[in-house]
Each structure stands twice: as C-alpha cells, then as structure tokens.
Amino acid sequence: MTHCRMQLWPPSFWPRLSTVCPRAQTSRAFSSGWRRYQQELEGSVGPACQEQDICIHSIPAMSLVSSFLPSHLPSCPHPANRQKRIYRVPVFTAPFCQALLEELEHFEQSDMPKGRPNTMNNYGVLLHELGLDEPLMTPLRERFLQPLMALLYPDCGGGRLDSHRAFVVKYALGQDLELGCHYDNAELTLNVALGKVFTGGALYFGGLFQAPTALTEPLEVEHVVGQGVLHRGGQLHGARPLGTGERWNLVVWLRASAVRNRLCPMCRCEPDLVDDEGFSDGFTREEPTAVDVCALT
Numbered sequence: 001m002t003h004c005r006m007q008l009w010p011p012s013f014w015p016r017l018s019t020v021c022p023r024a025q026t027s028r029a030f031s032s033g034w035r036r037y038q039q040e041l042e043g044s045v046g047p048a049c050q051e052q053d054i055c056i057h058s059i060p061a062m063s064l065v066s067s068f069l070p071s072h073l074p075s076c077p078h079p080a081n082r083q084k085r086i087y088r089v090p091v092f093t094a095p096f097c098q099a100l101l102e103e104l105e106h107f108e109q110s111d112m113p114k115g116r117p118n119t120m121n122n123y124g125v126l127l128h129e130l131g132l133d134e135p136l137m138t139p140l141r142e143r144f145l146q147p148l149m150a151l152l153y154p155d156c157g158g159g160r161l162d163s164h165r166a167f168v169v170k171y172a173l174g175q176d177l178e179l180g181c182h183y184d185n186a187e188l189t190l191n192v193a194l195g196k197v198f199t200g201g202a203l204y205f206g207g208l209f210q211a212p213t214a215l216t217e218p219l220e221v222e223h224v225v226g227q228g229v230l231h232r233g234g235q236l237h238g239a240r241p242l243g244t245g246e247r248w249n250l251v252v253w254l255r256a257s258a259v260r261n262r263l264c265p266m267c268r269c270e271p272d273l274v275d276d277e278g279f280s281d282g283f284t285r286e287e288p289t290a291v292d293v294c295a296l297t
C-alpha cells in the first residue's frame with residue numbers, strides 16, 4: 001500500500017529505538033517512518049513513502065481485505081462452527097502480517113519497558129505499548145469489528161463494543177508452547193494468525209464456561225495467516241502445544257461496558273468498581289440519568 005500519513009512511533013520513542021534497531025535491520029515500514037522523521041527534524045518533509053512501503057499505522061494502509069467491509073458481511077464470515085458461534089474472517093493481508101511481525105520483533109528486541117500480554121501468556125506484546133492501539137486497534141474495532149459483531153453476536157454486546165485489550169501472543173521453543181483451557185476477560189474475542197512458520201498450536205473450543213460441558217470433543221480450529229477467528233469470550237478455549245517454529249497471533253479482547261457493568265465476565269457478579277486509567281478492564285461508571293427539573297410540573 002502507498003499511504004503513510006501517520007508516524008509509526010511517537011517521535012519521542014524513535015531516537016532510542018534507532019540505537020537498538022540499526023536502520024539496516026528495520027522493516028520498510030519502520031525505515032520509511034524513520035526517513036520521514038528525520039526529514040521532519042531537518043524541516044524538509046519529502047515524499048512520505050516509497051510505493052512499495054507498507055505502513056501499519058493508518059487505516060487506509062491497513063490492508064484489511066475488502067470482504068471485511070460490512071456491505072459484504074452476509075457472505076463474509078465463515079462459520080467454523082455454527083452451534084458454538086465461532087466464525088472465521090479474513091482480516092489482514094500476508095504483507096501486512098509480515099510488516100507487523102517485523103515491528104513486533106523490533107519492539108521485542110528493544111529495551112523499551114514491556115508488560116505481559118495477559119496473566120496466561122509470558123511472551124508477546126501489548127499493542128498500546130507499541131503505539132498501535134489508538135491508530136490501529138480502535139479504528140479496527142469501531143469501523144470493522146463493531147458492525148460485524150453487531151450482526152453475529154447482538155446478545156453479547158456485539159453492537160455496543162466500547163473498549164478493548166489488544167495484544168500479540170508469541171509461542172516458540174524455549175518460551176510459551178501452549179495455552180491451557182480458559183475463558184477471556186472479554187464479551188467477544190478476535191484472534192488473528194500473523195505467522196510465522198510453525199506446526200501445532202491449533203486453537204480448541206469447548207462449551208460456554210457459564211454452562212460447562214466436558215471438553216470431550218473440543219472443536220479444533222487451525223490457524224491461517226491473515227485470518228481471524230471470532231468467538232464469545234465465555235467460550236472455553238485453549239491452544240495445543242506448538243510442534244515447531246514460532247507462532248504469533250493478534251488477540252483483541254472486545255468489551256461492552258453496557259454488558260459488563262451489570263455482569264463481570266470473570267466472576268459472573270455485579271462488579272465492584274475502582275478507578276483506573278485508560279480502558280482499564282472496560283468497565284465504566286454510569287452516571288445516574290439526569291432529570292430535567294424544569295420539565296417537571
């Protein structure tokens with residue numbers, strides 16, 4: 001893609017990153033961003049990107065396949081299992097996945113402070129730490145996932161998604177290999193395979209955790225690079241052991257405060273809230289409905 005309207009990293013990050021990621025080793029997207037940054041510093045902004053550059057920061061360049069657009073929805077999501085309401089959808093093109101993987105590896109190798117993606121995975125990247133939450137994940141949720149989820153899961157808050165926790169999980173020999181059976185702190189989840197080359201690691205799905213059924217015959221779903229698997233957060237699932245190679249998947253826990261404010265998806269009780277920053281866990285304090293006293297007679 002040719003668009004490169006936004007910087008890949010907040011400028012304050014870049015001088016440090018350039019030390020840990022020598023330019024020769026950076027991806028085209030990063031290099032073009034770096035070029036642009038240098039030009040801006042010098043006060044002479046030249047052409048933003050080369051034709052072949054892939055910029056992962058702006059929606060037009062996200063390489064989302066056109067079939068993801070709502071107008072194509074009826075034929076787009078492929079039910080991996082109708083009864084379990086698990087769907088497969090194309091999300092990213094292969095070059096986009098490649099560009100994103102390169103950025104993830106640069107970040108992994110850098111000495112930037114890093115949090116764990118979640119309490120279960122030890123390896124991976126939080127998208128907001130990479131600077132990709134606002135420019136990439138929020139538009140992905142608002143413009144692409146919301147209409148899709150509203151159609152597929154109206155009863156789970158699919159039409160009322162208002163926050164997310166987005167992270168990439170990484171599996172490799174000597175690191176995390178598999179993921180035990182769990183449910184997500186999410187009303188709905190998108191899991192997109194980014195690569196690389198690997199064997200094993202299939203996702204498996206059981207019943208809803210609210211109505212546990214034994215995992216005697218779980219549904220196995222193989223990864224396809226660029227494709228996403230959609231499921232309800234409460235659907236019990238896990239990942240089979242990696243055989244060989246490295247597996248990286250983008251996971252977006254989608255949250256609807258209108259649902260979780262009443263029923264916490266983890267403890268199944270009404271939540272007891274404490275103040276926190278950012279999206280936090282996706283709960284909100286609902287203001288009491290205002291009454292227009294002037295209108296009362």
Ligand SMILES: O=C(O)CCC(=O)C(=O)O
Nearest residue numbers: 169179184191239249251
């Ligand atoms: O390993 C995977 O791709 C699944 C990750 C997952 O289920 C999660 O992080 O909630």
Ligand SMILES: [Fe+2]
Nearest residue numbers: 182183184237
């Ligand atoms: Fe999960």
